[in-house]
Amino acid sequence: MTVISRPKAKPADAIKDASMAKQKEMVNAHYDRLASARENGEKVAATFVPGNLNELLMCFDLVNNLPEVNAIQNGLRRQSGAFVMEAEKHGHSEDVCTYVKSDIGMMAKGNIGPNGKKLPDPDVLLLSYTGCFTFMKWFELLRKEYNCETIMFQTPYMADGKITKDMIAYMVKQLKQDVIPKLERVSGVKFDIDRLREYLKKSAKAEDDLVAVLQSAKNKPSPIDAYFGGIYYIGPIFGAFRGTDAAIDYYRFLREEVEERVRQGKGPVTPDGDMGKERYRLVVEGPPNYTNFRQFWKMFYDEGAVVVASSYTKVGGTYDFGFRHNPDEPLESLAEYCLNVYTNRNLPMRVDMLENYVNEYEADGLLINSIKSCNSFSAGQLLIMREVEKRTGKPAAFIETDLVDPRYFSAANVKNRLESYFQMVEQKRAGARAA
Amino acid sequence: MLDKPNSTTSDIIKRCEELFTDLYFTRAREWKAEKPGRIVVGFMPYYAPRELVHAAGGLPLGIFGGGDQLEVIHGDAYYQSYICRIPRSTVELGVSGRLDFVDGMMFPSICDVIRNLSGMWKLMFPNKGARYIDLPHNFEDDLGGEFYVSELKETCHWLEGMSGKPITDDAIRASIAVFNENRRLIREVYELRAAQPWNVPSSELYLLLRAGMVIPVEEHNEMVRAYLEAARNQQRPIKDNSRVVVCGAFCEQPPLNLIKSIELAGCYIVDDDFILVTRWENSDVSLEGDPLTSLSRAYLHDSKSTPPKYEPDEAKKGLYLVDSVRKNRAEGVIFAMTSFCDPGLLERPMLQAVLKKHDIPQIAFKYAENSGQMQPIREQAGTFADSIKLWSGA
Ligand code: SF4
Ligand code: SF4
Numbered sequence: 001m002t003v004i005s006r007p008k009a010k011p012a013d014a015i016k017d018a019s020m021a022k023q024k025e026m027v028n029a030h031y032d033r034l035a036s037a038r039e040n041g042e043k044v045a046a047t048f049v050p051g052n053l054n055e056l057l058m059c060f061d062l063v064n065n066l067p068e069v070n071a072i073q074n075g076l077r078r079q080s081g082a083f084v085m086e087a088e089k090h091g092h093s094e095d096v097c098t099y100v101k102s103d104i105g106m107m108a109k110g111n112i113g114p115n116g117k118k119l120p121d122p123d124v125l126l127l128s129y130t131g132c133f134t135f136m137k138w139f140e141l142l143r144k145e146y147n148c149e150t151i152m153f154q155t156p157y158m159a160d161g162k163i164t165k166d167m168i169a170y171m172v173k174q175l176k177q178d179v180i181p182k183l184e185r186v187s188g189v190k191f192d193i194d195r196l197r198e199y200l201k202k203s204a205k206a207e208d209d210l211v212a213v214l215q216s217a218k219n220k221p222s223p224i225d226a227y228f229g230g231i232y233y234i235g236p237i238f239g240a241f242r243g244t245d246a247a248i249d250y251y252r253f254l255r256e257e258v259e260e261r262v263r264q265g266k267g268p269v270t271p272d273g274d275m276g277k278e279r280y281r282l283v284v285e286g287p288p289n290y291t292n293f294r295q296f297w298k299m300f301y302d303e304g305a306v307v308v309a310s311s312y313t314k315v316g317g318t319y320d321f322g323f324r325h326n327p328d329e330p331l332e333s334l335a336e337y338c339l340n341v342y343t344n345r346n347l348p349m350r351v352d353m354l355e356n357y358v359n360e361y362e363a364d365g366l367l368i369n370s371i372k373s374c375n376s377f378s379a380g381q382l383l384i385m386r387e388v389e390k391r392t393g394k395p396a397a398f399i400e401t402d403l404v405d406p407r408y409f410s411a412a413n414v415k416n417r418l419e420s421y422f423q424m425v426e427q428k429r430a431g432a433r434a435a
Numbered sequence: 436m437l438d439k440p441n442s443t444t445s446d447i448i449k450r451c452e453e454l455f456t457d458l459y460f461t462r463a464r465e466w467k468a469e470k471p472g473r474i475v476v477g478f479m480p481y482y483a484p485r486e487l488v489h490a491a492g493g494l495p496l497g498i499f500g501g502g503d504q505l506e507v508i509h510g511d512a513y514y515q516s517y518i519c520r521i522p523r524s525t526v527e528l529g530v531s532g533r534l535d536f537v538d539g540m541m542f543p544s545i546c547d548v549i550r551n552l553s554g555m556w557k558l559m560f561p562n563k564g565a566r567y568i569d570l571p572h573n574f575e576d577d578l579g580g581e582f583y584v585s586e587l588k589e590t591c592h593w594l595e596g597m598s599g600k601p602i603t604d605d606a607i608r609a610s611i612a613v614f615n616e617n618r619r620l621i622r623e624v625y626e627l628r629a630a631q632p633w634n635v636p637s638s639e640l641y642l643l644l645r646a647g648m649v650i651p652v653e654e655h656n657e658m659v660r661a662y663l664e665a666a667r668n669q670q671r672p673i674k675d676n677s678r679v680v681v682c683g684a685f686c687e688q689p690p691l692n693l694i695k696s697i698e699l700a701g702c703y704i705v706d707d708d709f710i711l712v713t714r715w716e717n718s719d720v721s722l723e724g725d726p727l728t729s730l731s732r733a734y735l736h737d738s739k740s741t742p743p744k745y746e747p748d749e750a751k752k753g754l755y756l757v758d759s760v761r762k763n764r765a766e767g768v769i770f771a772m773t774s775f776c777d778p779g780l781l782e783r784p785m786l787q788a789v790l791k792k793h794d795i796p797q798i799a800f801k802y803a804e805n806s807g808q809m810q811p812i813r814e815q816a817g818t819f820a821d822s823i824k825l826w827s828g829a
Contacts, residue, residue, distance in 0.1 A: 093780035137781035159567030170582035347554025
């Protein structure tokens with residue numbers, strides 16, 4: 001799940017603001033670093049976006065490679081379809097998560113990264129088992145291919161809507177007794193908790209600015225699109241940059257850019273330039289479709305629909321309720337971070353969160369993009385939809401696509417659904433005016 | 436009583452079938468009504484610490500979906516077409532009032548679907564208990580073990596909240612003893628089937644296990660004892676069937692007809708992963724010391740390997756299936772997995788690779804609990820049985 005950089009083959013006329021160009025540079029630089037990791041004597045850790053312990057990995061000079069991000073990149077470059085089919089050809093079921101199949105298909109075809117260079121084999125698989133069951137099977141499958149150390153780091157599920165002392169104790173103990181010693185062994189670098197504290201301090205700074213950016217969508221018009229645009233914004237912090245100076249710079253820069261848009265009363269930037277008049281404000285639940293990302297986005301901005309809050313931008317960490325990485329309690333803070341990621345929150349918490357978003361961001365309603373691949377997000381979404389609709393009195397709608405399997409994106413269906421939804425919103429408004 | 440030693444297997448299986456088809460759970464309702472203060476706690480397939488419910492003076496009730504008998508009217512409104520069947524038929528059981536007498540539900544951490552269902556239950560049935568049983572994927576006593584003990588403690592508190600009575604260590608030990616007995620008996624049935632599969636048809640074994648999900652364990656112990664005795668004293672015709680292990684039915688239940696179809700196609704099922712909770716632990720759980728630690732140790736070190744469980748040691752991945760083939764003198768493996776089941780279907784290629792390495796023949800198909808058309812499965816299993824014979828004859 002999660003996080004993207006700009007698609008490589010972007011049409012020439014796509015408009016980008018300065019922060020997007022900066023983001024692109026960062027992500028490309030990271031792919032180049034990964035591609036030359038071997039030459040530079042750097043070791044590589046593969047891990048997942050939710051529960052990504054980037055600061056910890058940096059303490060061991062490990063470079064972070066996120067297979068979900070690679071799958072997304074391949075989706076955007078329209079290569080994932082072929083990779084998914086390749087994996088199916090090798091016996092993987094058509095029913096399972098397409099991120100996994102895209103990754104496995106990519107491996108089968110030479111593991112060429114988005115920059116056209118071969119991605120290095122990981123030296124360690126850090127199986128941060130956070131918020132999704134599939135992660136476990138995914139790395140069991142990769143482990144077989146790479147034959148490298150695999151570290152299971154279990155995040156208990158927030159089933160009762162709270163974080164208990166026992167959960168934190170379990171996670172901290174895993175870090176101390178299992179994760180850190182193994183990372184020391186793989187990397188040959190001794191763990192230094194003060195180094196971790198420094199990185200966490202930096203994380204918290206960038207997190208403050210990210211939250212300010214996401215919450216800027218409370219303005220009318222919203223200066224950002226918190227789903228399609230939001231995916232660019234979360235890229236660095238959910239990926240390999242959390243805890244770095246580069247992330248601090250990027251988020252400060254982004255925040256200033258967004259605040260300037262607020263001052264100027266501007267709406268979001270889209271690939272076709274500034275969005276026209278804001279007509280609909282939506283909250284979106286669920287990941288996007290990446291194979292037709294721009295086409296999908298266009299269906300929104302052409303209608304003046306802006307997404308003011310989304311749950312997907314919380315899969316790599318939920319910061320808007322106050323959590324920040326804390327250098328004073330470094331390991332506890334890493335545990336708390338993992339526990340808080342969106343898909344590790346129970347269904348009632350997810351409903352509450354979406355309900356609050358609809359109210360606080362003064363949205364017209366909730367739209368769910370249900371992903372065929374993703375049981376973690378999708379199982380229960382129909383109930384979520386009804387609950388949020390009931391509690392907010394705002395209309396909700398449901399569309400179905402897939403993350404990176406182009407076979408499950410039907411543009412005509414999605415467009416139809418969206419159009420009927422916008423009509424529904426209009427009717428609701430007319431009803432409210434009449435009353 | 437049907438479960439007396441002089442009952443025949445068909446008497447006993449008839450009773451099991453009545454229990455299997457009774458989606459109002461009459462026996463469990465009666466049990467609850469017999470004494471004030473009793474609680475009934477449902478659990479979804481895979482694994483649940485039933486001993487704790489028993490120690491709380493409750494009846495653990497297996498909720499294994501609606502099978503092919505339940506018409507799902509409401510449940511489909513809760514799930515997209517690409518999600519397996521068991522959560523929707525479970526919701527149907529709840530929404531239709533069939534579980535109105537159930538005080539709480541336990542949802543084991545088997546996959547994201549069941550995990551999310553635990554939260555749905557909280558929203559849909561706010562007056563009932565819903566507890567997610569988070570299972571450890573770290574198998575060290577002082578890591579995953581400690582965590583699991585804390586989960587079990589929390590589960591005890593949750594049960595105490597429902598029953599209004601404290602759960603004592605002695606009560607847990609006594610419950611472990613009764614379930615040890617149940618597991619011993621079930622292991623005996625498995626051993627008997629592996630030795631004389633013609634005398635213990637798998638469709639019967641399955642019904643016998645299912646019965647244990649909906650009646651008190653003490654009654655089930657009697658029933659299994661009676662079945663063992665009757666089966667041992669019976670001689671049914673021996674067929675020239677192939678011996679197979681079935682893998683993949685650990686959660687959503689295969690229709691009974693599917694099991695029958697495999698048998699009719701010329702296969703003796705000599706091992707399987709049906710209703711694993713009945714024999715999750717491979718040997719007796721210790722009655723010494725802290726009972727929660729004993730349950731935890733058994734979970735970590737002496738329990739079944741199965742697709743949803745993490746295997747920390749790559750070298751051991753899938754070997755349990757090879758061991759089962761060897762131990763039960765099976766000639767092949769049938770992967771019968773639930774459609775849209777990520778844990779099963781992601782695991783399958785890994786297991787297939789291990790079998791291939793060990794030259795063990797295999798086939799694979801998918802099912803849903805309400806699959807009606809068995810002809811293709813019968814044909815596939817029949818061809819497999821024939822080809823196994825050909826290979827072994829070659
Ligand atoms: S199931 Fe969903 S959350 Fe899990 S890896 Fe696949 S896309 Fe990501
Ligand atoms: S059948 Fe598979 S996916 Fe469905 S609930 Fe069971 S384990 Fe989960």
